[in-house]
Amino acid sequence: MALKLYNTLTRQKAEFVPIDPSNVRMYVCGPTVYDYAHIGNARPVIVFDVLFRLLRHIYRPDHVTYVRNITDVDDKINARAARDYPGLPLNEAIRKVTEATENQFHADIAALGVLPPTYEPRATEYIRRKDGREDMVSLIEALVKRRHAYVAEDHVLFDVGSMSDYGRLSNRTLEEMEAGARVEVAPYKKGPMDFVLWKPSKPGEPAWPSPSGIKTPGRPGWHIECSAMAGALLGPVFDIHGGGIDLTFPHHENEIAQSRCAHGTSKMANVWMHNGFLQVEGEKMSKSLGNFVTIHELLTDGWPGEVLRFNMLRTHYRQPIDWTKKGLEESQKILTGWFAHEGLDTDDRTSLPRDVIEALEDDLNTPKAIAELHGYAAAKDFKNLGAALGFLGFDGATLRQADARAVETAQSVASTVEPLIIARLEARKRKDFAESDRIRDELAKMGIALKDTKNKETGEIETTWEIAR
RNA sequence: GGCCACGUGGCGGAGUGGUUACGUAGCGGACUGCAAAUCCGCGUACCCCGGUUCAAUUCCGGGCGUGGCCUCCA
Numbered sequence: 001m002a003l004k005l006y007n008t009l010t011r012q013k014a015e016f017v018p019i020d021p022s023n024v025r026m027y028v029c030g031p032t033v034y035d036y037a038h039i040g041n042a043r044p045v046i047v048f049d050v051l052f053r054l055l056r057h058i059y060r061p062d063h064v065t066y067v068r069n070i071t072d073v074d075d076k077i078n079a080r081a082a083r084d085y086p087g088l089p090l091n092e093a094i095r096k097v098t099e100a101t102e103n104q105f106h107a108d109i110a111a112l113g114v115l116p117p118t119y120e121p122r123a124t125e126y127i128r129r130k131d132g133r134e135d136m137v138s139l140i141e142a143l144v145k146r147r148h149a150y151v152a153e154d155h156v157l158f159d160v161g162s163m164s165d166y167g168r169l170s171n172r173t174l175e176e177m178e179a180g181a182r183v184e185v186a187p188y189k190k191g192p193m194d195f196v197l198w199k200p201s202k203p204g205e206p207a208w209p210s211p212s213g214i215k216t217p218g219r220p221g222w223h224i225e226c227s228a229m230a231g232a233l234l235g236p237v238f239d240i241h242g243g244g245i246d247l248t249f250p251h252h253e254n255e256i257a258q259s260r261c262a263h264g265t266s267k268m269a270n271v272w273m274h275n276g277f278l279q280v281e282g283e284k285m286s287k288s289l290g291n292f293v294t295i296h297e298l299l300t301d302g303w304p305g306e307v308l309r310f311n312m313l314r315t316h317y318r319q320p321i322d323w324t325k326k327g328l329e330e331s332q333k334i335l336t337g338w339f340a341h342e343g344l345d346t347d348d349r350t351s352l353p354r355d356v357i358e359a360l361e362d363d364l365n366t367p368k369a370i371a372e373l374h375g376y377a378a379a380k381d382f383k384n385l386g387a388a389l390g391f392l393g394f395d396g397a398t399l400r401q402a403d404a405r406a407v408e409t410a411q412s413v414a415s416t417v418e419p420l421i422i423a424r425l426e427a428r429k430r431k432d433f434a435e436s437d438r439i440r441d442e443l444a445k446m447g448i449a450l451k452d453t454k455n456k457e458t459g460e461i462e463t464t465w466e467i468a469r
Numbered sequence: 470g471g472c473c474a475c476g477u478g479g480c481g482g483a484g485u486g487g488u489u490a491c492g493u494a495g496c497g498g499a500c501u502g503c504a505a506a507u508c509c510g511c512g513u514a515c516c517c518c519g520g521u522u523c524a525a526u527u528c529c530g531g532g533c534g535u536g537g538c539c540u541c542c543a
Contacts, residue, residue, distance in 0.1 A: 011474095075541095157541090171472060172473095186541085193540065194540085247538095248538065253540095274474095276475085277537055314492090315481080316482090324480085324481095327481065330480080367483060370482085370491090371483055375490095437503070464506095
């Protein structure tokens with residue numbers, strides 16, 4: 001079976017045909033680094049990591065180029081820097097915010113079993129480049145030269161009227177957009193839907209020499225960043241562009257407009273993929289509801305990164321997810337059950353099961369793939385189970401870390417717990433069950449769960465214990 | 470209001486024009502002094518209304534519901 005992907009551009013699932021099978025190219029919009037990444041941010045990172053792994057499997061690892069950017073220039077970053085470091089010069093404060101946030105992001109997603117992309121460009125490195133290769137300024141100047149953009153009051157604006165099929169990705173016409181517009185239109189705009197490519201910086205804000213003869217130093221608009229980084233690293237036309245469904249409009253629509261009009265191409269990427277949104281306990285995640293769940297929080301609460309990853313992949317990437325504690329508990333139970341089997345080898349891929357690959361080849365049907373895993377587990381086919389888990393990015397490491405932490409905690413209470421267990425076994429031996437149950441209840445109150453097993457050789461009853469979650 | 474996606478059992482979720490999903494929770498049984506763990510077994514589903522069809526959860530139309538987006542971010 002061939003790889004099939006759903007394409008937002010055509011609203012259909014179609015066979016994926018790479019432009020160049022020896023270099024399959026994918027771009028995914030990465031985080032804006034101003035705050036902890038939340039669990040909704042984690043979704044595209046995980047989903048496209050699975051696609052990256054699949055592409056590497058199909059086309060060979062060195063034939064896939066995956067770019068996921070870091071946006072480190074943005075109004076939200078400026079605001080956060082001013083708030084958190086009021087004493088510092090803004091630019092210094094910004095550097096502190098972006099560096100810390102970027103490091104946190106990398107630590108978080110490493111726990112989620114995410115492979116590093118081939119390139120991870122920072123937006124600020126692609127504003128003006130010394131080597132003369134494509135960057136934001138050169139793209140903007142090309143757009144002005146080709147009369148797709150104009151200068152007005154030190155801004156450069158993209159003229160959406162200059163592009164006949166603007167709106168194709170989000171499937172709406174200019175008239176519809178204008179009718180739905182609910183924001184005041186700046187007076188210097190030619191058309192109400194025209195968007196900013198470059199804007200002047202206020203004093204103290206990050207600033208770069210402006211393009212197109214503008215004297216005031218400025219900074220790039222949001223959309224031009226991705227066009228520049230994708231163009232510079234993947235070329236004017238590439239295979240797959242991904243991101244969250246909320247980015248379809250305006251971000252991706254505008255990326256397409258910029259890249260196509262600057263390069264004079266009929267498309268920017270062949271396949272546009274969008275992952276669905278995420279709710280938390282049935283509610284939209286929002287600051288006002290106070291239910292913003294960060295990856296960092298979940299990890300520090302003790303959820304192994306792999307459980308978060310598994311929980312994400314139990315739902316198809318285009319479906320909405322309701323992110324719940326109950327779901328996490330279920331995910332953890334399944335995963336720990338599988339990894340409890342001795343001899344599970346996630347590194348051995350000699351028998352990578354075809355059914356799992358075929359499920360993934362069908363527009364990344366991870367729930368189906370997971371269903372196959374349940375089948376292997378039920379059939380005690382640990383070779384396939386291990387291979388498939390490893391392929392999907394699960395090696396048990398974060399589960400073992402969680403175990404190790406549990407063992408550490410257990411050791412700290414062992415001196416109190418173990419005499420009680422011995423006392424209970426003695427009570428049982430003399431059939432004083434009231435006393436043995438009393439001890440068990442006492443331990444339960446301390447969060448200790450007991451398990452009695454019969455030693456097959458001696459016939460003795462033995463008790464093991466663990467700290468209940 | 471416009472555009473888009475989705476609607477399967479308590480929950481997650483696969484799949485199909487007529488046949489068991491599966492997982493988790495629940496229930497029953499085995500084991501146990503009783504539990505826990507484990508093993509075995511069981512149950513309830515395809516949003517509504519039309520249409521096509523011998524037959525529709527599965528195809529078509531309409532409706533209802535849920536979620537997302539509707540500019541340079543508040």
